[in-house]
Amino acid sequence: MLTSPAAAPAARREGAQAVAHRARRRALAVLVALAALVLVVLASLALGVRDIAPAEVWRALTAPVDGLMDHDVVLDQRLPRTVVGLVAGIALGCAGTVIQGVTRNPIADPGLLGLNSGASLAVVCAVWLFGITSPIGYVWFAFLGAAAAAAIVFSVGRGQPVRLALVGAAVTALITPLITLVLLRDQQAFNLYRFWSVGSLTGRGLDTVAWLWPFAVVGVVLAAVLAHRLTMLALGDDVATALGQRVGTTRALASVAIVLLAGTATSLAGPIALVGLVVPHAARRLVGTDYRWIMGIGALLGPVMLLTADVLGRLVLPRSELEAGVVAALLGAPVLVAVARGRTVAGA
């Protein structure tokens, strides 16, 4: 492009245009994602098995009347699950982005990497050994379990994109019989587990969120700080090192962020598969390869997908609900197949 001096200004102008175009596109993406988030939050408050007029929903939020059925439904049921969906969705979106960035693997997410099963095992052990059944009690176990699983997966599957998914499958396969053993021993653990393992936004209330939000905030901040490093890491360890990055530090911080975020999401909503996988792909489509933007959009699209799944689950069945985890898997599986069929994976 720079062969003749005369061509340089034209090239520069084209470059400037491309930059402006990209900036417009990114701004648009942020606006669309924000609008989608606002819409789905409103839908989550307004829609459900019980028909409540939007005006009544607004009154419930601004001037609640005690004992009025409609207001109680909004405040005690829809508001908590919306908040849980927001926090867990943000955490999953960011966790998925960090995992995919640090492993350079388009197939990575907390579920596929076995972190969810680690958290599950710790939770059933908490019920079995210590009789802990309150979410506030077992959140610490969920964190511990996710961290242990993450440690195994990352140390065995280091650096090999395709292999990480398999190591995750192997760790899940190792943990599943252990969970089964606990479930066979302990009726209480079994009953808690079978509702918990579906993944749902109900069941954990605002009090759990009040305990957990600091972890999510630390995780999100860490993820935001790491985003730029992840962009460089995408070029390969050698390039990132040459650009002055300590790759080992990035990996260590990233695993801390992953454990905090995935731990928060899993203890709030149960093991929700595929949200953390799909969201970064959608974000990448919208804003390109810069992880600062992918992270930002991912943090918006995570709750959009999770709350959409939750709202759809309320509306699909008459008189009954489909849990958010099931709907999210139904939405996410086709995307995973599409990614696997894409050209990038075969080359990996």
Next chain:
Amino acid sequence: MTLLTTVADLRTARRRRQLLVVAGMVLVVLAAGTGALLVGAAGLTPGQAVAGVVGLGEPGDVFVVQRLRLPRIEAAVVVGAAFGLAGALFQSTLRNPLASPDILGISTGASLGAVTGMLVLGLSGVALSATAFTGAGVVALAIWLLAWRKGLHSIRFVLVGVGLAYLCSSLIAWSMARSQEHEAAAVLTWTVGSVSDIRGEQLTLVAAGALVLCVAVAALARTQGPLSLGDDNARALGVHVDAARVGTLLLAVALVALATSASGPVAFVALVAPAIARRLVNDGGAALTASAVTGAALTLLADVVGQHAVLGVPAPVGVVTGLVGAPYLLWLLATTEKRSR
């Protein structure tokens, strides 16, 4: 002349080693089977057990042996052999030591089929096995169709399989949450894999099916050696590569579907048995017979361990094989990484 004798010697040595491995594993099966026959809530002397097997002796002993213990042993052997053989076929055809129905999502498909049969249709026994068989077939077909893009790329095959496995297990979790407690417990046991309830007509059906499939595999077995040398070499040796591969995979899927439909997905036998057999036989071939016998030995041993509450509770066979197999898979993954670097 000397070269010819050396080749002949090598062949004899190979065959002898294969025979040795197979015979060794058969001995393991017999020993574990004898143990399973003698040990249990009702302790039997060897004399009583033998009398029970042939149908003589105390009616109580005959009942324990013929109705409770023998079917369970036979089921473990048949199911284990089918998984072992299927795993060997998958691994040699896809040329990937990690290819197994657990990872490819076929087992989860069978589970989803069985859960549907159990909870929605209220089935049991042979009819339940039929729904599981259908589930495995549908998922295998879906993986096939979705992973097919200008040929069958094995990484794509695995990833699509993983995706479908997640979809199926999410639906299983949902139906467990929706069902009654005792139904959910039945689902849990089924999805882990258990050989304790296969008897009578069902056992006969599974054994007969496995036998037919084994004969078919034997007919195809001659292509396995050349195929393991790579497509081009196999073609040069006169093998119809694509036909052989499709045929082998179909047989492997049928074996897995058959075994899974009876016992549920017994984790990792299909992965681990061929790996052990190949290492023991060590001739670079697919070690089909040895894999089948090793699978039978592993499953029977695991069932004895699980049944007698070595782990604290009486555990289905799948729990034991999972606890043994998953660490092995992790070790395999860790060491292949080192070798490739």
